[in-house]
Amino acid sequence: MFLNLLYVTVLSLLSPVVLFRMIRHGRYRRGVGQKLLGLSEFAAARLRGEHEETIWLHAVSVGEVNLLPELVRRLSLQANGRAIVVSTSTDTGYDLAVKHFGEERVFFCPLDFTWAVSRTLRNLRCTRLVLAELELWPNLIAAAERLDCPVVVINGRLSERSASGYQRFGRFLSPTFGRLSAVGCQDDVAAKRFVQCGVESARAHVTGSLKFDNAPRSRDTSEVAARVNWAGVDAWHRVWCVGSTQAGEEEMALAVYHRLREKHPELRLILVPRHPERFDLVAELVVAKGDRVVRRSHNDSQYSDQLDSDEVILVDTIGELKHWWGVAHIATVGGSFGDRGGQNMLEPAGYGCAVSFGPNTKNFDTIAGRLLDGGGAVRVADEAELESFVRRCLEDIPAADDLGRSAQAIVDEHRGAYDRTLEMMGERCESLSTRRAA
Known part of the structure; x- marks a missing residue:
């Protein structure tokens, strides 16, 4: 009851901000009923289809959703007649999940009100709840325990700051952490932090990061080839992709691009903003800086001409960044020059790009550390260091290629997390179910 009251109070305080974003950007409008009230019996029956029970996977947004296709494929082989359904919390995550799994398997996760989460679990007839990375919702986890539904965290990460806060x-x-049936952690440090927060030590497993397994293995795919052709890129070009960008990072990239292309006419720039509501703003910024913008969403067919130096590609679509990294030779991972804490740098690393990112990668500390320690990426502090990095990649191509090969080697070395995760889920959940049945 206390948590429900707290959530209502917080929502009331935030309601002016939420209302503004609903009107201005169209956010939070979709799935309101599912979020506030949970899944109705009718909606849950549609998700279950012909199955009596479900395995529920929850992924907050785009990054977490991208971890699930391979997991769902493998889980389907051992689902024992249960439907696999996927929830997410954001519009972009929902749209990407629908693209992967179909609308009939995807829904918006209920907010952590007792009535909403209990209704959803009951109507889904959920036998296992799987949370990607860490979505610690006390009412949801407590309701699952009451219904004898094991709760598993996969690809678990827990920063020092978050652990201290918990x-x-x-x-x-602590009781919420103690209710978790199993936690698959990205590394030993995360496992120790989960235990310190209340997870039983026997339930914390080091399974590695699914992002390593999910990273690309080769540029020789139809998805990458289609984008190379669409962009009019040829062997003479050196393509620089700046992806998952936040406010301020596109302007920095454009400034570096303008200075370098005078001496390096082969350089081409691709910008991929993180949030859809910023697509138009970034397009206006490109034009304001004196360039022409080629918008991915406005050109359904192949771009017919070779990309000119004063044309900047703006990828203003959802779920494509993974393939656009494969078009690039040089990659800068956004969200790392401000306070966001970085984005996934393993996708460009898997393609063998020369990878760089900014000073703040707190959300990907383990991955960033492994790439840096193995000579597979470069951290840059500011615009000046970013310009120096891109210039080196243009003027010393063998060194840039070596950086990319090192990145690929590190990714390959750490694959195998899906196998370890599924082994953990099977052993822990089946033994738990057997114990409870007894």
């Missing part, structure tokens, strides 16, 4: 409120949150 421990500060340990009296309230």
Whole structure:
């Protein structure tokens, strides 16, 4: 009851901001009924289809959703007649999940109100709840326990700051961690932090990062080839992709691009903003800086001419960045020059790009550290260092290629997390179910 009251209070305080974003950007409008009330019996029956029970996978947004296709494929082989359904919390995550799994298997995750999460679990007849990375919702996890539904965290990560915050409120949150049936952690450090927060030590497993397994293995795919052709890129070009960008990062990239292309006419730039509501703003920025913008969403057919130096490709679509990294030779991962904490740098690394990112990668510390320690990426502090990095990649191509090969080797070395995750899920959940049945 206390948590429900707290959530209502917070939502009330945030309601002006939420209302503004609903009107201005169209956010939060979709799935309101599912979020506030949970899944109705009718909606849950549609998701279950011909199956009596479900395995529910939850992924917050795009990054987490991208981890699920391979997991769903493998889980389907051992689902034992249960439907596999996927929830997400954001519009972009929902749209990508629909693209992967079909609308009949996807829904919006309920907010952590007791009535909403309990209704959803009951109507889905959920036998296993799988949370990607860490979505610690106390009411949801407690409701699952009451219904004898094991809760598993996969690809678990827990920063030092987050762990300290959870421990500060340990009296309230430790029982929630203790209810987790199994936690597959990205590394030993994360596993220790989960235990410190209340997870039983026997339930914390080091399975590695699914992002390593999910990283590309080769540029020789139809998806990459289609985008190379669409962009009019040829062997003479050196393509620089700046992806998952936040406000300020596109302007920095454009400034570097303008200075370098005078001496390096072979350089081409691709910008991929993180959030859809910024697509138009970034397009206007490109034009304001004196360039022509080629918008991916406005050109359904192949781009007919070779890309000129004063044309910047703006990828203003969802779920394509993974393939656009394969078009690039040089990659800069956005979200790392501000306070966001970085984005997934393993996709460009898997393609063998010369990878760089900014000073703040707190959300990907383990991955960034492995790439840096193995000579597979470069951290740059600011615009000046970014320009120096891109210039080196243009003037010393063998060194840039070596950087990319090192990145690929590191990715290959750490694959295997899906196998370890599924083994953990099978052993822990089946043994738990057997124990409870007894």
